[in-house]
Amino acid sequence: MLGSDPITGIASVxxxxxIEIHGQRVRFNGIDAPESAQPCEDAKGFRYQCGATAAAALDRFLAASRPVHCEFVSWDQYGRYVGSCARADGTSVESWLVENGYALDWPKYSSSAYSQRPGKCFAEER
Incomplete structure (x- = not known):
């Protein structure tokens, strides 16, 4: 396991x-997104794979400006590195995910940093 230094590299979602960078799992600080295999229902009751949708959108977003740079925040209960991350162009990964409806603010850990974002409750992109 790496120390609490920043991590920079090409991310695997x-x-x-x-994400994972150089073999180290990095959990984004202050947000929560569906698990990869998690299904959701839209407002009309249609079930879709929101977890896979969120992961695919994140992969496209990160590929547009590499590498990813993550600043250490803490270790979580599973021993994962928790970090605040940005693309090479400086765009906050956490903010983008919430603003685009792929994740929700997790006030317990974010101090409501993303609560004012206009995002939807998981994007309905299918």
């Missing part, structure tokens, strides 16, 4: 709120 694990799910909508977790």
């Amino acid at each position: 694990i799910d909508g709120d977790t």
Whole structure:
């Protein structure tokens, strides 16, 4: 396990709120996204794979400006590195995910940093 230094590199997407860089899992700080295999229902009751949708959108977003840079925040209860991450162009990954409806603010850990974002409750992109 790496120390608490920043991590920079090409990210592999694990799910909508977790990536891996240089073999180290990084959980995004202050947000929560559906797990990769998690289904959701839209307002009309249509079930769709929101977890896979969030992961695919994150992968496209990160590929547009590499590498990803993550600043250490803490270790979670599973021993994962928790970080605040940005693309090479400086765009906050966490903010983008919430603003685009792929994740929700997790006030317990974000101090409501993303609560004012206009995002939807998981995008209905299918």
